[in-house]
Amino acid sequence: MIRALLVDDEERVLRAVKENVHWKICGIDHLITAGDADQAKLLFEEYNPEILLTDIEMPGQSGLELIQKVRQERPDTFCLCITCHPEYAYMRKAMQMGSVDYILKPIEYEELEQVLINIARKILRQRDETDKEETGDLLSGNYDEGDRTIEHIKEYITSHLLENISVSVLAEKFYCSSTGLMRNFKKKTGVTVVEYITLERVRKAKQLLANTDLPIRSVAQFSGYEDYSYFTRVFKKETGITPTEYRIAKKSAF
Numbered sequence: 001m002i003r004a005l006l007v008d009d010e011e012r013v014l015r016a017v018k019e020n021v022h023w024k025i026c027g028i029d030h031l032i033t034a035g036d037a038d039q040a041k042l043l044f045e046e047y048n049p050e051i052l053l054t055d056i057e058m059p060g061q062s063g064l065e066l067i068q069k070v071r072q073e074r075p076d077t078f079c080l081c082i083t084c085h086p087e088y089a090y091m092r093k094a095m096q097m098g099s100v101d102y103i104l105k106p107i108e109y110e111e112l113e114q115v116l117i118n119i120a121r122k123i124l125r126q127r128d129e130t131d132k133e134e135t136g137d138l139l140s141g142n143y144d145e146g147d148r149t150i151e152h153i154k155e156y157i158t159s160h161l162l163e164n165i166s167v168s169v170l171a172e173k174f175y176c177s178s179t180g181l182m183r184n185f186k187k188k189t190g191v192t193v194v195e196y197i198t199l200e201r202v203r204k205a206k207q208l209l210a211n212t213d214l215p216i217r218s219v220a221q222f223s224g225y226e227d228y229s230y231f232t233r234v235f236k237k238e239t240g241i242t243p244t245e246y247r248i249a250k251k252s253a254f
Helices: 011-020 037-047 063-073 088-096 109-139 143-159 167-173 178-189 193-211 216-222 228-239 243-253
Strands: 003-007 030-034 051-055 078-083 099-104
Touching: 003 011, 003 037, 011 030, 030 037, 037 051, 037 063, 051 063, 051 109, 063 078, 078 109, 099 109, 143 167, 143 178, 143 193, 167 178, 167 193, 178 193, 193 216, 193 228, 193 243, 216 228, 216 243, 228 243
Parallel strands: 003 030, 003 051, 051 078, 078 099
Antiparallel strands: none
């Protein structure tokens, strides 16, 4: 998940930027907004966003002062200035503070989106490098780091159930050999990678069966199974009953 904090003292600007930028397409999952630097600092501590977008001219503490504060505490934060002042002095100061880019008002939203997409890509590359380092710890026997890597793999599986997840796909994603991944995953979780994927898909199916009225075939698809008959067999093997029987039991329990 990538979080962004947008700061501007004008409510209309906050609303316009929030509504006109395609945040999800830019790779940003959660947008937080603030009306001044003081509120922004509180929200920064609470949400720990990876990206800060701030106006420069604001009552009280300026956006440049806010960037300086953020960069002191979190130097890896990507900062972006949004302002109506094109003067060179502002731009130079923003760059000295470590701002990534400088967007002028009125905002060209396509330009802003492209900047955000580039920032999101950098963040994801940094995370991939971190995963690579942690996987190296896993394979070299550093068990604390190895546990963290296994947790990352489990999180990845849970969030990609609709995709074709396999040991080879995971090994490529987390920069390790298939053999090493299978051995260490089983050692730390007690189940194989394939067994864990199945358990997560059945867990997802249970949630959908109990909490929605989706057709069973749709439940199968949303749980990562294109073959309805195969889904039914797997579900019964894991639970002892068919998906229909499970739904009836859960619905009657309420």
